Every structure is written in structure tokens, then in C-alpha cells.
Amino acid sequence: WHHSKSSLLYRGGKVLVVPLEGSHWVNMDILVKALHSKGHSVSVLRASKSWYIKEESSYYNSITVSVTEGFDEEFVIKALSKLFSFLRSETSLLKFINFQFEMFSTMSSAHARVCEMITNMIEDKGLMKKLNESQFDLVLADPAWGAGAILAHYLQIPLVFNVRWTTNGEGHFDIAPSPLSYIPLTGSGFSDKMTFTERVKNILHYSLLKLQNNVFIKPQYQAICDKYFQTKLDFTELQQAADIWLMRVDFVFEFPRPTMPNVVYMGGFQCKPSNPLPQDLEVFVQSAGDHGIIIMSLGTFVGQLPKDVAADLTDEIAAAFAEMPQKVIWRHTGDKPATLGNNTLLVNWLPQNDLLGHPKVKAFVAHGGTNGVQEALYHGVPVVGLPLFFDQYDNLFRLQERGGAKIIPPHILDKTVFLQALQEVLHDPSYRMNMQRLSRLHKDQPMKPLDQALFWIEFVMRHKGAAHLRTESYKMPWYSYHSLDVIGFLAIMAFTAVFFTVFIVRCICCRMCLKRKMKRE
Amino acid sequence: WHHSKSSLLYRGGKVLVVPLEGSHWVNMDILVKALHSKGHSVSVLRASKSWYIKEESSYYNSITVSVTEGFDEEFVIKALSKLFSFLRSETSLLKFINFQFEMFSTMSSAHARVCEMITNMIEDKGLMKKLNESQFDLVLADPAWGAGAILAHYLQIPLVFNVRWTTNGEGHFDIAPSPLSYIPLTGSGFSDKMTFTERVKNILHYSLLKLQNNVFIKPQYQAICDKYFQTKLDFTELQQAADIWLMRVDFVFEFPRPTMPNVVYMGGFQCKPSNPLPQDLEVFVQSAGDHGIIIMSLGTFVGQLPKDVAADLTDEIAAAFAEMPQKVIWRHTGDKPATLGNNTLLVNWLPQNDLLGHPKVKAFVAHGGTNGVQEALYHGVPVVGLPLFFDQYDNLFRLQERGGAKIIPPHILDKTVFLQALQEVLHDPSYRMNMQRLSRLHKDQPMKPLDQALFWIEFVMRHKGAAHLRTESYKMPWYSYHSLDVIGFLAIMAFTAVFFTVFIVRCICCRMCLKRKMKRE
Structure with a gap:
């Protein structure tokens, strides 16, 4: 409409992409290509032992960080084979918990490899100087690992997520209210209409996941934050501070649930009409x-x-x-x-x-x-x-x-x-x-999901962020966020009021009794 | 895009508009004109003593319901004058509460006039037969009063709201999670960053509003539901079941807050570039x-x-x-x-x-x-x-x-x-x-707010609703929604487990003591 002029004017933005390996790269690559074809210059951060992300490309510059271990095919296939043999066997609760912990230890070692890459990157003064001087307009990252949020904060530039999972689980749980009474956890196999037993399991599942994340994953990233940032920063808050969350779902696919103004749904952005067959x-x-x-x-x-x-x-x-x-x-x-x-x-x-x-x-x-x-x-x-x-x-x-x-x-x-x-x-x-x-x-959407995603990436470049779409409620302590301090305060007030009323009423009664007694006497 | 064909195909929809009087009609009128100019046929429900909504129009048919009292200029100006003299005086808490109750009694009598109109309408068999036979595709209503939700349910057709206020207060509070820790109540004068005292006041304000609604307003509509619907229906749930909520705000204007997939922001839909002056x-x-x-x-x-x-x-x-x-x-x-x-x-x-x-x-x-x-x-x-x-x-x-x-x-x-x-x-x-x-x-939005609103109104007509965008969590009892039953259950489980552990440990200890005693003896 009448603003398309300013939209068109924004060309030649500089985007730093911090992707994840494997199938995650397959979809990030679609955004990279689209950004390139809209006239933006894209740099992609990759590990020296990258499996899927190529060093040479016609539509992006790569920035390679050396690592001793990468995510190669062998690592992934070994993990998958272990998973599959578990899945084919009959499950019991004990087996399931054991399996969950095994999975998380695999995840933990995967995140350790990522953290090595982040550390190598930050320690490489030459690379950081180059990144700083490049004056990127934004970081586009996959938050299933923590490098994007850390790097964006380090370089002090806006952050956009291409997201379905964060280091904590399904992306919405990090950013939007998620009542566990009707929002099933991924992996629970429940729908948005749960029985009482299912709701119990859903909450237990959530607690387990939370525990595992806080033990296996978050500490690794927190250690990097503590080491390299002068002010004390919570790693989870760094992720929650992202300007725009481009979610790889829509509500034809996902169960309806609360969302936030800075969440943009681009589910199916990779889909296109079919071409004739060979x-x-x-x-x-x-x-x-x-x-x-x-x-x-x-x-x-x-x-x-x-x-x-x-x-x-x-x-x-x-x-x-x-x-x-x-x-x-x-x-x-x-x-x-x-x-x-x-x-x-x-x-x-x-x-x-x-x-x-x-x-x-x-x-x-x-x-x-x-x-x-x-x-x-x-x-x-x-x-x-x-x-x-x-x-x-x-x-x-x-x-x-x-x-x-x-x-x-x-x-x-x-x-x-x-x-x-x-x-x-x-x-x-x-x-x-x-x-x-x-x-x-x-x-039947007003705009193609991919165009929607591109619009909001460019929006963040045009306005240097999207702070007006983001609550800062995640900075509140959890008890304040849930108003527990206020409820506690009001409860104490009410209790005190009742206590004093009873006390005064008793005093008056006593005095009246006393008077009556004295009269009788 | 490739779906514009199907979008264009939807012409000649039949819309039943249930507006509110006065300034609310001024903005509903914009949607009515726009729907008319897109080829839809619009019928507007009005009271016989309507103040702003004209019986004759070139772009809608009016359906007039006779009432004994309407919202005329006199009613509104008398209320406003009372309000203004209150506002100019110094306030105290007592005065404020008194004023609030006075306002709510005014509101209550306004809603009583609306309820009279709804009752007259439903009792008018000829009118209801005509409405039923008209086979409307949707009801477009202002939920600041309850006629739209009741009528849509009565006629069993989809419901779209043009909303900023419902009968309960600010529209979001009815449909989206609204943590009172950072979402200020309308009329509180607070921002989304509140001190402890402000948060206390915000919750008290909310409780007062809730109380007043449950005493003065909801019962009037609930009585109509109880009288005319065979199955027991909660009036608030009727409103929450609306397919799409076209909100008359956006997040440049409103503080960021949780939202829902079926909320569409059309703030500023009435704005347009300026024309030369006379x-x-x-x-x-x-x-x-x-x-x-x-x-x-x-x-x-x-x-x-x-x-x-x-x-x-x-x-x-x-x-x-x-x-x-x-x-x-x-x-x-x-x-x-x-x-x-x-x-x-x-x-x-x-x-x-x-x-x-x-x-x-x-x-x-x-x-x-x-x-x-x-x-x-x-x-x-x-x-x-x-x-x-x-x-x-x-x-x-x-x-x-x-x-x-x-x-x-x-x-x-x-x-x-x-x-x-x-x-x-x-x-x-x-x-x-x-x-x-x-x-x-x-x-800087991908689409003009008015076009966005029209798209979603037509979407609901094309698909006969938008159930996939709407959670049905509002049908849960409040304690289930907040997982209080599950938390209670888990607490009892944990307590029982601790109790039995302690019991067993004590038994073992006793037995061991006894044995030792016996040995010594």
C-alpha cells in the first residue's frame, strides 16, 4: 500500500545468519536464498567440520569457525540408530526415563560442540573484529542452539529467530503464556483436549524437561555468558529478547494457543506449486x-x-x-x-x-x-x-x-x-x-508465508529492531510475573484485618460481660 | 497470491451487523461501507429509538426493533455531565468507589435497555422467522453489548467481533491470557511496567470490575440465555466463542501483551491520507x-x-x-x-x-x-x-x-x-x-488494517467460521484451566509418599530399637 515505497527502499541490508546443521539448514537455506534474491547481502556462520553448510555458495558468503568436532553424518546416524532400536521395543516408564536421559546426554554433548564453536569464535579476535566492522543489520538465527542469541548480544544488533525449537523445547514456551492444561508438550502425544491423567502426565513431562534443560543444556551457555559479558546476564533472557520469532508452524497445523505480538507464523513457507514430472x-x-x-x-x-x-x-x-x-x-x-x-x-x-x-x-x-x-x-x-x-x-x-x-x-x-x-x-x-x-x-492467507517472513526481517532492518512488539515481562522475577507477591501481600492484609476485627470484637464482648457481671453483683 | 482467485470469488455474502450506538457506530459504519463496496449485502439491526443509526441508507438495509427507551442524546449527555463534574473535583478512594458504583448503575441501566431490545427481538416471531430465512453468512457485532453473541448463537451462524470493549471490559481480557503483573487495567492509568503498589492496585481494580460485572451486567444477559436457549449456556462463553476478534488497536498504540490466533489487529483502520482543505x-x-x-x-x-x-x-x-x-x-x-x-x-x-x-x-x-x-x-x-x-x-x-x-x-x-x-x-x-x-x-504493515479486517470477515464467510484458530480452553473449569486440580493431586501424592516413607522408616527404627533392647536384656 502507500508504504510499499519505504519497504522497497530497504535494499542492501547486511544479514548475519547463524544456522543449525542438517535439516534445520535445509529450511534456513530457503530464507537465505530469498534474502539474497531481494538484494540483501548474507553471511553464513559455519563450523569448519560442517556437514550440510557449504563453504562456497553463489548466494552467501561463509564465515568459517574452526572446531575439533562437528555434527557429521556419523554422529547423527549413530544417535538415530540408538533411538530407533529403543522405539521398536516395548516401553515401560523406567525404560522411558532412562531413554530420555540418554537422549539428553546425547543432546548435551551436541550442545558442548556448539559451545566449543562459540568460544573459539569469541576468542578469535581477528574474526570478532571483522564481524564488528561488517556492521550487520541483524542476526538471523535458529534458536535450537544458543550461538545466535549470544552473538547478537555481543555485536549489539537486532535478532530474528527462524524457530520451531529453542534450547528449552518448543519455541512458544519461551515467549508466550503456555497453560499446561491445554497445551500438550511435544513428545507427549496429547492433543489440546486432555483428560485429567493426560494433564498430570503433561505437567510431569514438562517438569522433567525443565530439569533436564537446567542440568544438561543451559549451564553450558550460561558459562559463556558469565565469561564474556561484563554485566550478569541470564542466557534464557537473551533468547527471550529476540525481536521477531518466525515460527515454522501455522494454526492449520498446530493446535491453537496463546501467542505474542512479535511471533510471525510462516508454517509452510517452503511449499510451492508443483512442476511437471520428468x-x-x-x-x-x-x-x-x-x-x-x-x-x-x-x-x-x-x-x-x-x-x-x-x-x-x-x-x-x-x-x-x-x-x-x-x-x-x-x-x-x-x-x-x-x-x-x-x-x-x-x-x-x-x-x-x-x-x-x-x-x-x-x-x-x-x-x-x-x-x-x-x-x-x-x-x-x-x-x-x-x-x-x-x-x-x-x-x-x-x-x-x-x-x-x-x-x-x-x-x-x-x-x-x-x-x-x-x-x-x-x-x-x-x-x-x-x-x-x-x-x-x-x-487462504492474506500473504504468502515466505513473503510474511521476509517482510518482518526487513521490518527489523528498517526500524533497527521491533521493541514495541515485545513485552519485557520476562525480566520480572517469576513470583512477580505470576502476581504471587501481590496475592501473598493481600492475603496477609486480609488475615491481619480479620485478626484485628476478631480481637476488637472479643475485647468489646469481654468488657460488656464484665459490666453485666458487675451490675449483677 | 495464488489464492486470490478464491478470495475474489467470494462475493455477495450476507452480513448481519449488530452495532452499538454513538461513537461505536461511527467506526462500525466504516466496515459496513467497505463490505458494501466489496459487493456484500449488509443488514443493520437498530433500535426504533436509535440516535445515530439511520433507518434509511444507500449501503445497508436496516432492521428496526421497537423499544420503549433508546440511547438518545439526552441520556448520554446527562451521564457525561455527571462524570465531568466528578472528574473536576479532587478524588479520594471513597469518592472513587462511590463514583465507580454510580457509573456502573448507569451502565446497568444502559444494558437493561439493550436487554429489552433483545427480548423484543426474540419475542417478535415474524422478525426471527425473517432473520432465519435470510440465511446470513455471519453476524458482525460490537461486543460492548451482548446482543451480537446471543443473536449469532440463536441463528447458529458464525460470529465476528469489531471490538475494543466487551461487556466485561477490555476485549483481550475475555480471550487471551492477561497476567495482571504487567497488563494494566483500563482506567488504572498504569503502564506495562508497574511498581509493587501499582500491581496491588491493578489487581484490586480488576477484582472490583469483575464484581461489578457479575452483579450489574452479566445477570441481565444470562437471564435471556436461560430463558431462550434450551441447553444451559454461560453468556461469557457465548462471547468467547466468537470466530474472529477484530481489535481496534495495534501494538504501536497498545502495550505489548499476549494475544490469540483469532485476534486480528485493525487499529487505525479508519485512517486515510488527507485531502486538500476547503x-x-x-x-x-x-x-x-x-x-x-x-x-x-x-x-x-x-x-x-x-x-x-x-x-x-x-x-x-x-x-x-x-x-x-x-x-x-x-x-x-x-x-x-x-x-x-x-x-x-x-x-x-x-x-x-x-x-x-x-x-x-x-x-x-x-x-x-x-x-x-x-x-x-x-x-x-x-x-x-x-x-x-x-x-x-x-x-x-x-x-x-x-x-x-x-x-x-x-x-x-x-x-x-x-x-x-x-x-x-x-x-x-x-x-x-x-x-x-x-x-x-x-x-509499516504488510497490509492496510481495513483490508486485513475485510480479509478475515470474508475468510469466515468462505470457511463458515474459523474454529481452527480458536482454543476451546474457555470451556474448562477455571481450576482445571490453571492446573490447580493437577497441582493439588500431585501435592497430595507427594505428601502421601513422604508420610509413608517417614512411617516405614519409623517402624524399621522402632523394630531395630526393640531388637537391640531385647538383645541387651
Whole structure:
């Protein structure tokens, strides 16, 4: 509108990106590309042993910090394999707690690697001088690790988060009121309508997470704050001070919950209309006729289920596919399963977005990574979910709750169960109708999610922050924030008032009794 | 974007508007005109004794409900005059409480008039049949009174609010978590950073308001719900169930606070660029030279300060203006003040928006009505505030807190004070700079506020509601919402565990003591 002029005028901003490795980089990369194409200059901070973030790029400058250990493929795959074998076994409370602690010790060592990188960076006077002189307009960071908040504070420049998780858990919990009575914790598997027992579990889960964070993760970052900042600063407050939180969800996907003025929802920002398929794939798809196509992919990282713990599963899945009248395109990088049917095409890579947008595709077998789930939602394709790790169950659960997906937990997966789920999703029309409805809702926004994100990044550059959108309530002590001091004070006042009233009434009564006594005498 | 097609397709929606009288109608009217010009058909519900809402209109059909008493000018002016004489006197706590109760009894009788209208409407079988058959797509209502929520539920159609106040107070308090530790109550005069004493007062103020609402207002609407709805329904829940809340604020104006996914901010939706002034006014403005112009208006309702209680004030103001080197345009409908200077032009009406957008205008003397405050903010003109009633002090206070306005409380207003305030606002450049900064922030939005409002109204028509954006947490009992039942349960569990541990340890100890004793013996 009439301000578009000033918006357009803001070109040539300088953005310092502090990303996280792996799949997190995949989505940060989309913002980096978009910022570059809008005329901004982007510098990306990376570790010397980076796995996904390349040193050379046509659309960003990289700044490399040397580290002794990085997040390489080996580190991640070892952790994933451990997780998967846990998931396939029957769970008990003890096993679950043990597993949680094991996961947190893995997380803890991951954060230790990050902290080494931050320390190396700050100690490198030459690098810090260069960063200071670069006069960046803002830091764009993924708060699932703490480097962004620390660096932005060190350089005294505005901070924008590309966020779903912070070092403390789901991002909203850091910034918005989150009543645990109807906001399920990630990993709890609950919806926004919980029974009493579920609410008890949800609060216990929260306490456990809080404890683990305060023991394993926060102290590492706090130590850096204490060492390098002159004034005493709480690391959590540093994160809460971010100007804008670009959340990678929207409320078609996420359960409705309280939010804050500086939270911008860009869920599905990575989605786009599909392009035509390559010739050979199109021929295969058309050969399916009216039965249509099923596609299966377990995400970028998991080309195949871990061989040592899940080779049998691969055979069960292949055998189930073989019995379907549909044709199947399966991203599978391992050995060809013995039970593979003629209708199933194994591929090393598939154009997921283009397939999901194809009218012949009837169902999507997915692990529940954010990217796949959002693309399925965008194109309105129903999902059979095989959740493996992290937030995958929760992602799929949100689709299932709205009638667009069917989840198969890893420990009950076999041919019969898989076949049944596939047939249900294909033949019960409600799955497709629900996904199509979600797709319509998601697409019916005043502005594309990616444009929304870019607008607010540029807004922060134009106005050097967004302080007017941010409460500073997080600086209050917790008992003041919850008004416990005021309630205590009022309770004492009320108690005192009652006490004195009773005291005075008793005095008067006594005196009257005394008088009556004296009269009688 | 790619969905604009479906957006454009939605034309010819049928909207039933349930407005409130007076200044509330002034802003609802803007939405009505805009909906009409987008091709929707709008019906407006009005009382037979309506003051502001005309029966005949070129852009809406009116539906008239007969009432014995309406909100006429007399009712409002009598109430205002009472308020003003209170405001000019010195306050004490007792006086304040007495005044609050008097105000609430006035409010109560206003709501009684509304309830009479709702009852007459529901009892009019012909009218209800007609409304039912009209098949409206949504009800657009002002929730400062309860007719909209009741009617929407009765007709079973989606509900959108054009809101700043509900029957319970400030709109956010009904729908979003509102920690009283940093969210000041309207009328408290506090900011979002409160001292301990202020926080105590804020909570007391809240309790008083809650009490007064539950005694004077809610029961009237609840009686209607109990009489006309078969299932037991809580009136407050009816209001909380609205699909979209179009809030008449934004966070350039309002203090940052928690919000909800179904709250849309359209603060300043009534503002627009200025048009050239009429010839004679332009000549007068230009004659001011470099000193520029001051404009003064006390809003649509208050053409002059109440004669019986404030005739002296009018003279003081005129005398102060007479001493300024600026020229003054003053909307004043009363007698010409004796002290009027040559530099002051009295007018019955002024093109406020066009004047505020004029570069010669240096300051705006305003009563703090939402409309004037928003227009001043939009055009970046500093304000000298003379708050009279209702939310006017709070509106001005938000500008003052950000350095764009100076408030003169009614009880200290005289020539000297007024002159001093005028000179400060004119000569301290920070006032203008701050207002200009607010103006830039306000205008830097991805979408015009009015377009945003229209988008979400049409969204609700397209999707027959917006249930996915609305939590249903308000249906929980308050102790469950705040997890008090879970905390109680866990406390009992912990207590029992400690008790049994102590018990068992004591038993073991006793037995050991006994054994030792026996051994010794």
C-alpha cells in the first residue's frame, strides 16, 4: 500500500545468519536464498567440520569457525540408530526415563560442540573484529542452539529467530503464556483436549524437561555468558529478547494457543506449486491408471531403515506394497527387498513436491518430518505415518487429529498393519477430504508465508529492531510475573484485618460481660 | 497470491451487523461501507429509538426493533455531565468507589435497555422467522453489548467481533491470557511496567470490575440465555466463542501483551491520507506563516465543555490560545468565549483528518477519543490531551508514555497549565519526532488494517467460521484451566509418599530399637 515505497527502499541490508546443521539448514537455506534474491547481502556462520553448510555458495558468503568436532553424518546416524532400536521395543516408564536421559546426554554433548564453536569464535579476535566492522543489520538465527542469541548480544544488533525449537523445547514456551492444561508438550502425544491423567502426565513431562534443560543444556551457555559479558546476564533472557520469532508452524497445523505480538507464523513457507514430472516418472505415474500412485519417503536423512535393527520391516513394507493395485514410488537407498512387487519403483531420490502436487498421487507414506508433512498438507494428500524420531510423531499426530493421516507406531509395524492402514487411507474418503480442507485453509492467507517472513526481517532492518512488539515481562522475577507477591501481600492484609476485627470484637464482648457481671453483683 | 482467485470469488455474502450506538457506530459504519463496496449485502439491526443509526441508507438495509427507551442524546449527555463534574473535583478512594458504583448503575441501566431490545427481538416471531430465512453468512457485532453473541448463537451462524470493549471490559481480557503483573487495567492509568503498589492496585481494580460485572451486567444477559436457549449456556462463553476478534488497536498504540490466533489487529483502520482543505480554511492556515497551526476538538459528542460545570475552563483555554503566536482552529459550538483572541477561529465542524495531514499543523489539542488519537498517530502530530471520560485518559496515556503527548488532567486545567503544556509540546522537538516515529511504525504493515479486517470477515464467510484458530480452553473449569486440580493431586501424592516413607522408616527404627533392647536384656 502507500508504504510499499519505504519497504522497497530497504535494499542492501547486511544479514548475519547463524544456522543449525542438517535439516534445520535445509529450511534456513530457503530464507537465505530469498534474502539474497531481494538484494540483501548474507553471511553464513559455519563450523569448519560442517556437514550440510557449504563453504562456497553463489548466494552467501561463509564465515568459517574452526572446531575439533562437528555434527557429521556419523554422529547423527549413530544417535538415530540408538533411538530407533529403543522405539521398536516395548516401553515401560523406567525404560522411558532412562531413554530420555540418554537422549539428553546425547543432546548435551551436541550442545558442548556448539559451545566449543562459540568460544573459539569469541576468542578469535581477528574474526570478532571483522564481524564488528561488517556492521550487520541483524542476526538471523535458529534458536535450537544458543550461538545466535549470544552473538547478537555481543555485536549489539537486532535478532530474528527462524524457530520451531529453542534450547528449552518448543519455541512458544519461551515467549508466550503456555497453560499446561491445554497445551500438550511435544513428545507427549496429547492433543489440546486432555483428560485429567493426560494433564498430570503433561505437567510431569514438562517438569522433567525443565530439569533436564537446567542440568544438561543451559549451564553450558550460561558459562559463556558469565565469561564474556561484563554485566550478569541470564542466557534464557537473551533468547527471550529476540525481536521477531518466525515460527515454522501455522494454526492449520498446530493446535491453537496463546501467542505474542512479535511471533510471525510462516508454517509452510517452503511449499510451492508443483512442476511437471520428468518424462520417465510421468510415464510410470500414468501407467497406474485410475488406481493412482502411492509415494513413500522417510526423509532426507533416512534413505533406508537402519539395517541392523529394521531389515525385516523393509521386507514387510515391500510385501504390503506388492499386494496393492496402486503403483508405488519408494525412495529407498538400501538393498532391494526380497518381497518387492512389480508395481513398486525404487528410487534414490524423488521430486517429492512435484509428485505430491500430481493428481494421480493418492497417498503419501511419510516419516513425519516437518517438510514432508507441510508439503502433504499444502497439496492436500492424505498420509500414512511411520514416525521415527524427534517431533515426527507430533507432526503426524496433528494431521491425524484433524482426520488427514493414520499413524503406525514403529513397534507394531508389520505387513498386515501397514496394509490395513494403507487401505483405510485410500478408501475412506474422509482422509482426502480433510487434507483438502486443511490445504484450502492453509492457502487462504492474506500473504504468502515466505513473503510474511521476509517482510518482518526487513521490518527489523528498517526500524533497527521491533521493541514495541515485545513485552519485557520476562525480566520480572517469576513470583512477580505470576502476581504471587501481590496475592501473598493481600492475603496477609486480609488475615491481619480479620485478626484485628476478631480481637476488637472479643475485647468489646469481654468488657460488656464484665459490666453485666458487675451490675449483677 | 495464488489464492486470490478464491478470495475474489467470494462475493455477495450476507452480513448481519449488530452495532452499538454513538461513537461505536461511527467506526462500525466504516466496515459496513467497505463490505458494501466489496459487493456484500449488509443488514443493520437498530433500535426504533436509535440516535445515530439511520433507518434509511444507500449501503445497508436496516432492521428496526421497537423499544420503549433508546440511547438518545439526552441520556448520554446527562451521564457525561455527571462524570465531568466528578472528574473536576479532587478524588479520594471513597469518592472513587462511590463514583465507580454510580457509573456502573448507569451502565446497568444502559444494558437493561439493550436487554429489552433483545427480548423484543426474540419475542417478535415474524422478525426471527425473517432473520432465519435470510440465511446470513455471519453476524458482525460490537461486543460492548451482548446482543451480537446471543443473536449469532440463536441463528447458529458464525460470529465476528469489531471490538475494543466487551461487556466485561477490555476485549483481550475475555480471550487471551492477561497476567495482571504487567497488563494494566483500563482506567488504572498504569503502564506495562508497574511498581509493587501499582500491581496491588491493578489487581484490586480488576477484582472490583469483575464484581461489578457479575452483579450489574452479566445477570441481565444470562437471564435471556436461560430463558431462550434450551441447553444451559454461560453468556461469557457465548462471547468467547466468537470466530474472529477484530481489535481496534495495534501494538504501536497498545502495550505489548499476549494475544490469540483469532485476534486480528485493525487499529487505525479508519485512517486515510488527507485531502486538500476547503479554500477558506487553506487561506487561514497559510496566514499562520512559519508558526503554524494548532487545532482543537473534543470529539463528535462534546462540541463544548458542559456549561454548568466548566464555563470557566472555556475562558481559560481561549485566553491561553490568545497568547500563542500560532493560529488556532477550535471546534466549539457554544457561546463565543469572552477571552477569545484574534488568532483563534471558532468552527462548528472541522475536517480533522485533512487538517492533521496538513504540514502547517503543529499540535492537536484533543480529548483522547480513539478516532482522534489514531488520526494524530497516523499523521504524526503531537497531542495536548484533555481527557474527559471513559478510555480517553488511557488512549492519551499510551501516546504520552511513548513521548508523543502531554496530558492535562481536568482538575488541574487552567490557563497557565494549558499554556505551559502547549509550549512544551510545540518547542520540545522530541514530541514531534516520537509521533513521527510511531506514524512510521504504524504505517509499516504488510497490509492496510481495513483490508486485513475485510480479509478475515470474508475468510469466515468462505470457511463458515474459523474454529481452527480458536482454543476451546474457555470451556474448562477455571481450576482445571490453571492446573490447580493437577497441582493439588500431585501435592497430595507427594505428601502421601513422604508420610509413608517417614512411617516405614519409623517402624524399621522402632523394630531395630526393640531388637537391640531385647538383645541387651
